[in-house]
Structure formats: structure tokens, C-alpha cells
Amino acid sequence: MAKTITCLYENHEQLDHFIENHELCDYPNLLIQVFLSKIDRSFLLQLQKDISSRLPFATVIGCTGAGEIIEGQMIENKAVISFTIFEKTELKSVLLHQDDYENSYDMGKSLARLVDFDTKAMLVFPAGANVDAQTLLNGLYEGNPELVVAGGLAGSNIKSMEPYSFTGTEWTTQGAVAVALQSDQLVVESYSNYKWQEIGKSFAITKAKGKNIYSIDHKKPIQILKQYLGKVFVEDLPDSANEFPFIMKDKGEKVPLFILDILKNGAIRVNREISEGEEITFAYPDIEGIVGSSLENMKQLAKKQVDTIFVYDCMARKRFAPDFTEKELAMLQSISTANGFFAYGEIAGGNTKTPQLLGHALTYLALSENNGQKQLNRKLTFKYMPPVYLKNATALIHLMQATHNDFYLLNESLKVSEQYYESLFNTNTDLVFSTDLNGQIKNVNPAFEKTLGYSKDEIIGKSAMRLIKSEDVPRVRMHFSKALKGKEQYYNVDIQSSSGETNLFQIKNIPIIVNDECVGIYGIGRNITEQKKIEDKITELAYYDHDTGLPNRVKFTKQLEHMLSRAKKKKRMLAVLSIDIDRFKLINDSLGHFAGDMVLKELAYRIEKALPSGSYIGRFGGDKFTVVLSKDVDVEEVMKASKMVLQEISNPVGHKGQDFYVTASIGVSLYPEDGQDEHSLLKNADIATNRSKNQGGNRITFFSNEMNEQAITRLELESYLRRALQKKEFYLMYQPLIDLETGEIFGSEALIRWNHPKLGLVSPADFIPLAEETGLIEEIGSWVLRTACMQNKKWQLLGYDRISVSVNVSAFQFQQPGFLKEVKRALNDSKLEPHYLTLELTESTMLKNVDYSIDTMRSLQNLGVKVSIDDFGTGYSSLSYLKNLPINTLKIDRSFINNLRVNTSDIAIVKAIITMGHGLAVKVLAEGVETKEQIELLKELKCHYAQGFYIHKPLLITDFEKGLKDKAVLEN
Incomplete structure (x- = not known):
């Protein structure tokens, strides 16, 4: 079972005595929660030091608040320490600083990393006005819908003092601390008690940005507050805000909106982001509802086995209803030990319900380390008789609400009467x-x-x-x-x-x-x-291409459907031609899109002129045209018409005194052989066009079932690829890298492999281009990077502490704005030192955006990561920028190594690259080494490193480790 004992911290000696008396040093899973109200930083640092020195292995979290709860009693201006001893529950804690994250949502996602498969609950204590606690909770909740979350916002009774959240050794004024409770034996019951009722009229947010509201109903917020709640309420902000918050709708649910601060010029800052146009209403606690709900919760909890209760109550609740708050805590204490603090916003949620930042709420977790819970027959009675001041407040709220409803109905009636005539006559624009x-x-x-x-x-x-x-x-x-x-x-x-x-x-x-x-x-x-007129124009735009005036896809498809219907009745053939202009992007890139549109108009005119009678042409956008041939259709006539189209397109196109030459790829599908409906015919014509383009373009291809099977196979492969990472079908192999001078393994290149349960081993040459085309390469590349770093760190921990790893980076992955952050995350998660990681980039990757590439490469090197140019010599390397590239290694492409012999041109190229590497003070690595002769020549040329089948093929983890132990890779 779990057990909680508490003490009021006074000094070092008193704490030592308490720890010794309760033998707290003997427990491996000890959670210490520390809550303080009126403190300074030196007091906090001393307290942390005292706890850490005596209980260095305990998990410590805590924060400042508006008062403390110790064994069901309210106190203030003290430091309460509660020690919870767990027998079966493991603890994981973390402290995060807001400045380390782009936003609070990312910080919440980082908190989610604490969550494991057996995590039952998490305590979270955010601190600081810059932390959007609700957004943080949303990030934590993503992917963890079953997690129970509780806690509260840190605060301070003194306006000049910042709130703190802290662990045993760290603290933050803008961030959060959290602890995850992990055990399949732990039973967690979560309760929250809050009810609001709206009062008065609704207001519209007329100017806002982020969490700042600058205008309500076109007035300064401070004016609205003074008008409806009075000067005293405003002077007491933000403490008074929890008693009269606003209510707004968030995803269909009404949530409280608390004022955190008054800004310059009468603006206010609230506890969550809000948009212009949102409607808000003043609210007040529903006293009757709160009391009734709280007593019912107590009755339910009394029936259950409870070892300890963590309580997070609201400071406004204590101010507004101290009598009920005191008795409510006493009721909890009668069930089990109840400890906690008064927060400036309470957190509750879990079990598929999104965690919410509440206000004027009592939230608590009832914990037990007995997962075989049974109903108990405690003879506890929970009753509460509200004092006169609460009864009067309830009556006053009812009076205010009823009066508001009366005025609302009266005003609505008057508005209808007064505006009836005006709306029909004087103010109507019709x-x-x-x-x-x-x-x-x-x-x-x-x-x-x-x-x-x-x-x-x-x-x-x-x-x-x-x-x-x-x-x-x-x-x-x-x-x-x-x-x-x-x-x-x-x-x-x-x-x-x-x-x-x-x-x-x-x-x-x-x-x-x-x-x-x-x-x-x-x-x-x-x-x-x-x-x-607009409707007529819309109809035109809906059916016709804006640039050429030709029918668009919608109009063309309807016409093809109609022509097919006639062909079926008359038992005639139809031909569908898909015409795609080859490499038209070059025209757009060199002349601009406006000139490109002019060229397309000219080509549309030429195609239409070349077609026989009975043809129908449309444009499907971009540089693609589609044609239906309906008269005298046979293969010979279709081929003749298609050649006429290619001839017309191939004639030079003039623009500003220059002639430009273009070609086209044509795909043909025939009815009824290649399809019975318009969609099949269009699809199969497209497949045939793609075959024309893949064969170099400027040709005509008739559809065949073989093409369709290839397209289906490619779609099937893409479908498998999208699920491969989720199903853990990828794995890495590691090819040894050797130092040619010493002959020793100094690292490996991580190479991805895909073992599909149906397809077997799929070649990277087949799935890597597909992953790049579909955008999946970013997620796959991220997995490879993390996995390789973690594996390399494991080898270092086994004693191979100088081993490094190289990872290939795709162009798409490298150009992503978050790539640098992904590298940092992989290093942090694996604890791998940056200089043991080399990222391999192809020349084409860097050429896409040279300035951006250089900046990113410098950032990587500043981080400590090494950068290598892969396949060097096969791209478009320019010595003018190569000398400025921040790189560590040149990797000679295998095509030069394959034919490396004495007295060949390849040896001259390899020698030049190695010499250039020495001159640029970068290392040179030869890949694809397959013979002993090549090794000897590379040593003679003073090449630094090598890899290849002569050294060893890529190895599984266990085989690579065996090679490290034997140190005999070269002999294989």
C-alpha cells in the first residue's frame, strides 16, 4: 500500500530528526511534495539542499501557492513537506523551462515523454505567466487519452514575488515540473468539483491577440470591469479574478476565463488564448451545485479503498467560502490522509477526458496500491449546512439572474416592436x-x-x-x-x-x-x-479552363460520358488521348509563368487544328490536354492523328524573337478494350502517358494491362510503405568503416532495410525514391537517425567508446525547417556526444539552396556533428563553393573505386580527389572497395578511410558487435 506522512519544515535539524524517526532513507520509491506560500529564493534553495542531502534518491516536486493543506487542515505561510512511500509504484520526474520550447504545446509534448505503458497518473505544476497551461495540457494529452492528470498552477501571495515550481535540485519561474506514477498495481481515482453559472449580458471580444484582450464591446476591458464589478474588484486583481471569471465556449464546452493581469491602456491578460469575435459572460460559483456535487463525490470515495489523497484546491474557493472549504478538507481527511496546496488554477482530467485548467475548483487524486479494489462499508456521514452568508449569496445570485432574464425578455420584446418598421423600410438595403x-x-x-x-x-x-x-x-x-x-x-x-x-x-x-x-x-x-452575371461567369469557370477556353476536367468528363453512351448504342470504338508536354517546367522557369501560359494557348490551338472531325479536346490543368476521337476510330487512324499532334507541337514556338522547341508524350486508351466507363479510360490513358514519359518522351504509347499491373503494384508498395514504420518492419544494418593507416574499425554507416511480411526484403532502391516522392522520407529518416544514435551509444557503453556512426540524410529531410531540432533531439534522447555522429549529404542536396545548406551545415558543425559529402564526383560540384563548404569528409563514389587499377584514368581521378581533400584539410573516404589491390592503392594514395565488401558487407547488430570483439574485419 501507499502511505503519506507530513511535516512542517522549520530547519535542517528538525527535518533530519523527522527523517530519522520515520526511517525514510530506507524506501526506494519515495515521492516528496513540497508546498510553500510566503518564501524567498534563499529559503527555497536551503530547503532543496536539506532534502537532497538527506534523501538524494527521492523524487521531489513542489511549487509555491496561496496556502497549504496538511492532513485536511488549511494553513498559510508555512512549508509543508509530504512524504508518500510507494511499495509498487515507480516515479519519473522532470523540470522544463518555457524558453527551451517554441510554445507551451511543444512543452506539453515533451512532458508526454515521461508516459510509459504502465503510467497511471501524472502530477503537473506549471509556473509563470508565459506558460499557457491549457495548451501545455493539450500537448500532454495528445496520444495519452487514458492518462489521469492532476495538479495546479504555482502562485504567490505577494504580487512582487514570482511563483516557483521546483524539483529537488532545480527551479523555474517560467516552466513546469511533473512526476509520472508508474505501476500496474496502482489504482487512481480522479475527482474534480466546480460549477459556474452565468450572470448578466454577454460581451463580444472586439480586439485581442494571443492571451491579451484589448477591447470588449469596443471598450477598454478595465472600463467594463469597473462598470459591472466595481473599483474595489479591479484594485484587488488578479486575486479577485477567480471569484468573477468570464465564461467562454471552447470546442462546444463552457470554460472559465481568468484575468491574470491588467496591462497598459486598460487591457487585460487572461489564462488562455482568445480570438476576436468570441462571446464571453461574467460567471459566479454555483454554490448549491458545488456543495451537492462535493458531498456526492465524498460518498462515492468513502466506498473505495484509499491509501492517500493528493489535494489541489483553489485559492478563490478558500477566500469565498472558507467554512465550506475547511469542512470539505476535513471530510477528505476522514477517508484518508489528505495533503496538498491552494493553487491559482487547478488541473483535472484523464480517462479519455481532455485535461482542463479549472478555476474555483477542488481537484484530488485518491491513490491505492491494491488493484484488486473492493467496496468498503465505512460508516461516514457527509453533511453540510451552509452558513448565513453563503445562503444570502445564493439568494442574491438567483435574484440577479432572474432580474437579468426579466430585463432580457422585456428588451427583446421592445426591440422587435421598435425595429419592425425600420427593418422593413428605413434601414433595409433592399x-x-x-x-x-x-x-x-x-x-x-x-x-x-x-x-x-x-x-x-x-x-x-x-x-x-x-x-x-x-x-x-x-x-x-x-x-x-x-x-x-x-x-x-x-x-x-x-x-x-x-x-x-x-x-x-x-x-x-x-x-x-x-x-x-x-x-x-x-x-x-x-x-x-x-x-x-456572376453566376453565369461561375458556370463558365466551373466548366472551362480560364487560360485556353477549353473544357476543363468536369466538362470534359461529362462530355466523354455522353459520347460513350452514344458509342455503346451504336457499337463504335472511341479513343482517349492523354497529351502531356515534356519538360514544360523548363519553359516556365526560363520565361516565367505568364509567358508559359501564352505558349500553352498556342499549343492548345495547334492541337485542336491537328485533330480530325468528331474530336473533343479539354485541358486538365498545367501542361496536360485530353482528347476524345469518336469518328472512324481504329489503331491506324488513332496513330495517324497522334503523329499529327506531335508534329504540330514539335514546331518551334516563338517568344520575344526567340524560338523554343517542345515535345509531348501521348498515351492512348481505347473503348471498349481498355475500359467501359469514362474514369477507366482516362486513368488508363494517363498510365500510358507516364510510360511514354518514362521512355524519354516525344512518343505515343497505347495502354496495356501490364502497365496497369505496374501502377497497381506501385500503389500497393506505397500502401505498405505508409504502415512499415508503425509495424516495425524497418531495421538497420551497419557497414564497417576502417582507418586505412591502422586497419582498425572506427565507425559504421547505418543502412536501412525493409523486411515486409508479404514482399520479403524490399530493395532501398525501390522504396527510398517512393518515400521521397510521398513525403514519408522525413519520418523514416528521423527514425533512422534516432535508432542509429541509440545503437552507437549502446556500443560505446559496451566499451567501444570511440566508435562513431554515419547516417545518410535525404534532400527532402535536410531542407526541412525542423531538421536541426530533429538532430538535437536524437542526440539528447540517445545521450550520444555530437562528434560521434556524421551526416552524409549528396551534392545535389546542397545545390538546391546553397546558402541555406551552408547555414545548416555550419549549425551542425557548431553543434559538434560532422558533415560528409556522399557520392563525391558524380554531381555538379564546383570548386568555387566547395572550398567554402563546412564539411569534414569527402566520400569518393564507388563508380571510381570499382575500376581502380594502376595506370587507369580512375586512379588519376581518385588521386586528384584525395589530394584536394588534403588541401582542404578534410578526410577522404573511399566506398565500394572490393579487392585487396584497391586497398593497397588507396593506402599508397594516402586515402584516410575505406568501406566496401572487401572489408565487409553491411552487418546485423550482433554480427557487427562480433567484428568489434574479434577486430578481424579486414581478414574477412
């Missing part, structure tokens, strides 16, 4: 008129006069039918008649203004009912002329 039973106009609004140019004197008393064309009169009379019978009517009609201009209006006719009798109609009209 034209509004009323008529009698005969259709004579009785009144018009200002918008009517402005829109149609008629004054009231000109139009009142005249028939409404004089405003429309004679051919529309019968239709309008029909709608008018139906409106008189009580049915609302909607219709569009052209209305002529006094100037003779005609516009299209949408008219709504509403019957005017007085004493249950229709006395006329209201007419409301909206000018929809421009809207109709």
Missing part, C-alpha cells in the same frame, strides 16, 4: 414597398426611391404593375393573388427604373395580416443583375 388589396402602392422605403429613381409622391397610389414589362404581368398577378391567400411568394422579374434602365430583381411577396385578416402585401426586392 427595396421595400407595400400595396393594398388591389395592388396600389401604399408606401416605399428609401432604398426603393434610390434604386428605381421614383419619389414617394410619384409612385404612391399607382399600380405596382406599371413597373414591369407587359409580358410579365400575368405571371406577377398570379404570385400577387397567392400572396393575398396567405402564401409567401418568390419570383424573379425585370423592373424598369425612371431612367429607362432595366435590372433583374428577386421579389418576395408577404401577406400583411391585421386582426387575422389580409389587408395587403409587402414586396421586398433585391437587385440580382450582377449576381446573375
